[in-house]
Amino acid sequence: MHSTGYTLRFIIILTAVVALLLTGLREVTKTQAELNETIFNKKEILKAIATRLGDDVDVSAMSDEEVENNFSRIEQLAVNIKGESIDAAKIMESGYKGGKAIDIDMAKEKKKNEEDRIFPLFVYGKGKDKIYILNVRGNGLWDEIWGNVAVESDFSTIVGVSFDHKGETPGLGAEIKDNPAFPKQFTGKKIRNENSDYVSVLVKKGGADKGNVHEVDGISGATVTADGVTEMLGRCIKYYEKYYEKNIKS
Amino acid sequence: MADTAIQDVKKKESGISFGKKERKLISDPLNDNNPITVQVLGICSALAVTSLILPSLVMSIAVVFVCMFASFFTSLLRKQIPNSVRMIVQLVIIAGLVTVVEFALKYFNFTVYKQLSVYIGLIITNCIVMGRLEAFAMANNPWKSLLDGLGNGLGYGAILLIIAFIRELFGKGTLFAGTGIEWKIIGASPDYMINTLDSTWFGWYANNNLMVLPAAAMFIIGILIWIQRSYNEKLVDIS
Secondary structure, three states: OOOHHHHHHHHHHHHHHHHHHHHHHHHHHHHHHHHHHHHHHHHHHHHHOHHHHOOOOOHHHOOHHHHHHHHOOEEEEEEOOOOOEOOHHHHHHOOOOOOOHHHOOHHHHOOOOHHHOOEEEEEEOOHHHOEEEEEEEEEOOOOEEEEEEEEEOOOOEEEEEEEEEOOOOOOOOOHHHHOOHHHHOOOOOEOEOOOOOEOOOEEEOOOOOOOOOOEEEOOOOOHHHHHHHHHHHHHHHHHHHHHHHHHHOO | OHHHHHHHHHHHHOOOOOOHHHHHHHHHHHOOOOOOOOOOOOHHHHHHOOOOHHHHHHHHHHHHHHHHHHHHHHHHHOOOOOHHHHHHHHHHHHHHHHHHHHHHHHHHOHHHHHHHOHHHHHHHHOHHHHHHHHHHHOOOOHHHHHHHHHHHHHHHHHHHHHHHHHHHHHHHOEEOOOOOOOEEOEEOOOOOOEEHHHOOOOOOOOOOHHHHOHHHHHHHHHHHHHHHHHHOHHHOOOO
8 A cells, every 4th residue: 555655745746747737738829729719709799790791791600810800990999987988008907918998808897896897899880880889798597698789870779789608508598699580689679769868678578569679589498598688788788878978979 | 476477567568459359448338338328427418518519529529538548647657546546636637638628629619619618627527537547447558448448438429429410400400510511401491401481391390499408318318228228138137
């Protein structure tokens, strides 16, 4: 039998060797992995405005260069809840090295107080055709859900949305992402009423009323996730409200 | 006396042959001793990732890799591993390999990494890997352990792919979705090979949403076990 000293030594050496090898491997793959993640996030944003990129554009099939090409036409801003623009230096101060809106980690921001958060805002196109892409993040049934909402220059008509989730049930809650028909419903809906007051969009259990521009159909068996989407949209789009009043409305 | 014993061990150790015994190490887990349908191990991930073929394929490759090399390294160290902490040592080896898989996925295909999310990490707790280390690799030479790991990984992967094939076909109407050679088999749109909207024979057909849910995999595994037992004599319970 082995002595305690031997056991201890064995464990320490084994752990050290494995840890060293993994750290080395991590260092080698890190740059590419981070690049892949950024591309992935950029694709999610492009998905929200896919209908405006051209006919039959399949964002998920895009090559890295195409993603970068399309994304270079998007202006990246960051705002806070008071409607003030946040510059690159401030973004870096918050711990995002790149200093761009795409670098902002919404999962981290969600843990801060609402007043301290910074929100990325992406702008595509010019003048009347401007599209604003807002970032939303909330809770589904099991874990976080998030997405991008693209609105026209009136800050009301939705151009498109893309959702993602961490751990919703496949076939039920995960349909917000897996079933293209769900995000598609949002296109053309309005987040403001005739008086241009903010009302958001409701994901309605049992189906939306026909012709109601503030409702979309829910998903059978995924009421909690759908309610999560409703809550997320209602709360998170509002974060951009002050910025809209100050900079866009006039 | 001691010398001959060492020589014997050396003779056994260096034997990288590929005879009948070695072939059996690979073929056994594919049928007679399949980790999923006979040993009923690794069910958790078999339910979770099999709604599409692509993530199942990646998962299978990952498990084959981890199972093979965890067996190999454990077997290499088997005489040095202190008995009292052998399980922890095995876990360190498995966890290290799984992390390698995770890095590789992040590096090569971030989308699939996102799809498999937590299940890659859960290979660490996949009973198949640990079971093989305990039952085989701790008592056999590295070459045989490697083959045993390969066989069990393949046995797991084969069942995963069968389940995923059935679930994707009947749940989504597609095959190999997301791989670039996506086949759209049956569905209510002109994109599909069989368009249920204007087909005389398949107008009634709709995708079965149950197939998308993890529960469907349970039924399919049950049916696979039933089929396997009804033709494989070795598995018939004689008691």
